[in-house]
Amino acid sequence: MTLSAETLDELRQITARYPQARSGLLPMLHLVQSAEGRITPEGIEACAEILDITPAEVSGVATFYTMYKRRLVGDYHVGVCTNTLCAVMGGDEIFAALKEHLGIGNDETTDDGVVSLEHVECNAACDYAPVVMVNWEFVDNQTPESARRLVDDLRSGAEVRSTRGPAICTWRQAERVLAGFPDDRADEGPAAGPASLAGLRVARERGWEAPAAGGTDAEDESHGAATDTDPDDAAAVAADEQADTSRAESEAKLDEGKHEAQEDDA
C-alpha cells in the first residue's frame, strides 16, 4: 500500500519544523506508524526520498528505537512496567496475569487485533507503581484484577480513561500526536495525580511555604559561597560534568585528559 498524498504532504511539513530536515525523521516515523499501523517498507521509502537519504539509513534508525514496530500492534497497546521498582511492587504479577488472561505473550496481539501486550521499562511514574501504559497514557496503581478489567473493557469497546489523562484513543491516533499533530485534547484529565501532589499536600496542611523574595534574614550564612567564586571547586565540578552522570562526584577517577579538555572548553 502506498502512502496517501496527504500523508506524504504531512511528512514534508514535519521536516519544515527543523533547521535541518533530517531532524524530522523520528516524528516522520511516528506519522508512518499512524498512517500504516506499523513501520512499512513504503513508509521507509517515503521518508528516505523526502530526506534524500538511503532507505537503509532510515531503516537503521527505525530499528534502533523500541516504539517503532515492524509488526502490527493492537488498537490498544498495553505496556506493563516491569522495571525493578514496578516489578517488585507487583508489575511481574500483573504482566503474568495479562499474558494468561489474553492468551498472548510479550510483543503479541490478540486475534481480534484489539489488544497487544509488551513489558516496558521505567515510564517515569514510579510513585504510581505498579504502572500500566495504554497507548502511552498512564494507568496508575494497578493490580492483577484491575488490569484484567482494563483489557476486558478495551476489548469490549467501553470507554477507558487514563488515570492522568483523557479517554484513551487508538494507537494510531496516539502516534499522530507524537508526530506533532495535536489532537486538541490537552485539557482533558487532571493537572496531577495524587502522588504528584503528595508533598504539596503536606506543605499546605502544615502551612509551609518557600520564603518570599527579598526576605533576607537568617539564611545569609551561605552567601558569597556561590560555586563560581571558588575556582578550584568550579574546575572540579566542570571536569565532573564532562565525565557525565555516573562519574560525577568522583574526582579521583578523572584523568588528566578530561581536565585539560575542560580548560580548552572554558
Place this chain on the structure above:
Amino acid sequence: MSIPPLTPVLTDNWDAERSWTLDSYAERGGYDALDVAFGMAPDEVVAAVKDAGLRGRGGAGFPTGMKWGFIPQDPSAPGGDKPKYLVVNADESEPGTCKDIPLMMASPHTLVEGVILASYAIRAHHAFIYVRGEVLHVVRRLQRAVQEAYLAGHLGRDIHGSGYDLDLVVHAGAGAYICGEETALLDSLEGRRGQPRLRPPFPAVAGLYASPTVINNVESIASVPAIIRNGADWFASLGTEKSKGFVIYSLSGHVRNPGQYEAPLGITLRELIDLAGGIREGHRLKFWTPGGSSTPLLTEEHLDVPLDYESVGGAGSMLGTRALQIFDETVSVVRCVLRWTEFYKHESCGKCTPCREGTWWLVQTLARLDAGQGEEGDIEKLLDLCDNILGRSFCALGDGATSPITSAIRYFRDEFEAAMHTPTSVSFPPAASTAWSDAAATAGVGA
C-alpha cells in the same frame, strides 16, 4: 524566619485549577520574568544563574550558569559565528526518576518560560524540548503550552517588543534510554540512531548541527524563572553551601505516601520518609537508591545523610536525579540487581565492547544467582566484570550499570552467598513485596 522542611516553588501551582493552562500560569505571575530578563543584558542573565548557584538537575550537578558561559559568543572564537541552540532534556528514563514528567504535565509553562530565559541568555533563536515518546499526555500538554505561548507573544518574533526572536519545537523521542545521554540525544535529534559521541568537541562548541549547544534537564530550566523573578540571593538562601536551592525529591516504593516532595537541598531520607508517612506498616527500610538505579545503593545506615551533591558523594553514592526508590526487608537485593542489569543490557547502545559484552555476562551470572544456582567464584566474577566496565566504557551508561551491583555486594554480600544454593524466590517470596500484599495480610488477620 526559618525555612520550612518543604518549600514548594516548582510544584506550588500543581494543585491550581487547570494549572497547565496559560491563564492559570499567568494569573500567578507567569511570564513576568521575561520582562525582567529583557531589561538585562544576556550576560547578566547568565551571571544571575551563576550567582544563584543553580546546578544541573539531570544527574551530574554541573553548574548551569557556567555551562551557559561556555557558549562562545565572540564571532572569532571556535563556533562563535554559528547559531546557538538550547535543547531541553526531557527524556526522563533513568529507573526511579519521575519528576520531570509530572512537572510538564501540571505546569508546562514553567518549562517554556525557562526555555525563553535560557535561550535569551545564550543568544539562541531555536530551542527544542526533546521529550520521551512514551508519555502521550505530557506531549499534548507541551504542544498546547507552546502554542499558547506563541499566540500570547511569548514566543516567535520580537518577543514582548524586545527585538528578541525565538522558535521552540516539541520533539517526541521513540523509546531509548540512551537518548537521555546528552550527545546521544543530539544524534537522535538530528534524526539518527541515538549513540553517544566522542568528546571533545563538547556540545558547548559543536553540539546540534555542529553548533554551540546547551543541553539542560527539565528541572534545571524550570528553576530559572523563579531565579530571575526572585533573585539569585533568594535562590542561594535555600539549600546548603555548595548545593543551593530547592529540588524535587521523588519517593517511590515501600513508603506509605510515595510521590513528589519539593525541599531545599540537604534534607535527609529520614525526614522525607517521615513526611511520606513512614515505611509501609510493619516493615523496615532495607536499601534505597538516592538518584536512580545508576547511583550506588544505600541502606538504613545512611538515613541521616543530607541529600545534597557533596554529602551523598561522601557516602559513596551520588545524588543523581533524587529518585529515591525505597525497598523494605521483603525484597531480594539480588533479584533487584538482576532486573536493573537486564535493563542496562537491553538499553546498551552497543557502541563499545565493555558495556555491550559486559552487561551480557553480568546478566548471565546474576540470573544464575537469582535462580539459586550460583557457581563458586560468581561474586568475584561480578566484581571483576564491573571493574572492567567502570571507567572503560564510552559513556556513563556502562559505568552506571555497575553501580547497583558493586554496592549491593558491598552491603549484602551474604545474600549473594545464599544465592549460591537458594533461589531468591524462596528466600524472598515476591508476593510479600507487592503493593497489595499488606491488604491481603490485613484481610487475613481481620477474618
